[in-house]
Amino acid sequence: MIDLHTHILPGIDDGSQSLETSLKMARIAVADGTTIMACTPHIYPGLYMNHSAGIHAERDKLQLALNTYGIPLRLVVGADAHLVPELLEGLKTGRVPTLNGSKYFLLEPSHNVLPPGLKTLFLTSWPQATYPSLPTPSAWSGSKTTTANLSPWPSAVPGCN
Template sequence: MIDIHSHILPNIDDGSENMEMSLAMLRTSVASGVTDIIATPHVNRHGVIPAWQTIEEKAEELKRAAQEQQIPIRIHTGAEIEFNGDVMRFLEKGSRDYCLAGSPYVLLEFTDQTQPDIAEHMLFALQLRGFWPVLAHIERFPQILADKERLLSWAEKGILYQCNAGSFTGYFGPKCQTRVEELYHNGLIHFLGSDGHRVEFRTTDLREAHEVLDKLAAKEKKESLWQQAEANAQFILKGRVLYPDVPQKWQKKKKGFFSRLFG
């Protein structure tokens, strides 16, 4: 698996507190079957924009430490960028600073205040600058998912969606789990990430999610999202454009017998 969303760099955001914790998080990733992980520290949250050079230097330090500890994982640089007007100021055309693994893909985080109409104009403006937007943990933003037609339209125009593996296990609550299952049912999850922050909570452990996804695939008799997301993430590492299939219309999830009976 390729984990495209993590906060493993030490002492740069609300993720890992130190090198020891970062290495423990990497060991957990390896135990989960992760071969590659993209470090995506928060950028532009509360107006704080770490220098790209700082992110690269911390990633190199972590790579050296992981090699010394013989932790078999490849670490790539990136960022999770809060999506507001400042983004247009520091994501400059032709630059790959703050992008995922040196590619044109850029991981963008909405907020509870994000307005879909405004976001749409900004997303397409970024595309005109040559960036390929990936929306982080899209299942956490009901105001975005409320407009199904817009969600499908964005995907048709090249906007891609990442979901947190923990959403499938219920870690982020039942409402978030319901939304991620709806996205899964409609084939609108392109990438998975741990969004790992610490070792005590919000970890990089993907094993439970892997089991849930395999059970869903077996139930529906199709390829597991685990494998699909890994294959899609290869496009990021190779800097290639991903053209996923997009459903023509939103399919409502069928209710079970008792849900239909009791509403």
């Protein structure tokens, strides 16, 4: 099994805050059948100042610890990228990583309201061959940003999940 959305890297966002917690999370994942896990910390300028090089470095440290402790889990890089003005440029330059270097990335739009013009942005400005995936649509329950609001997107945006 592959887990595409985790906050397992210690101390770099609101997920795990220690190596011990990350190792515990990894052991639970392996016990549940996970063999590959995407490390997807938040990228949110001003709050979580993560970037591709830093995420890779933290993933490498945690992978070494997993190997040392005999935890059979392969870590890959990704990010939970918040919708901010810098996102498009970050994707184009590689500062915002895609899921394991693929054409997909996790997009975290506002939990309160779907930004005006977002669909047009995807259709006209998105980096070629890069597709957003929504990591936590359940977090939007009770808000104006719901999966129902996004339901027409797969037909409008090729590759949109």
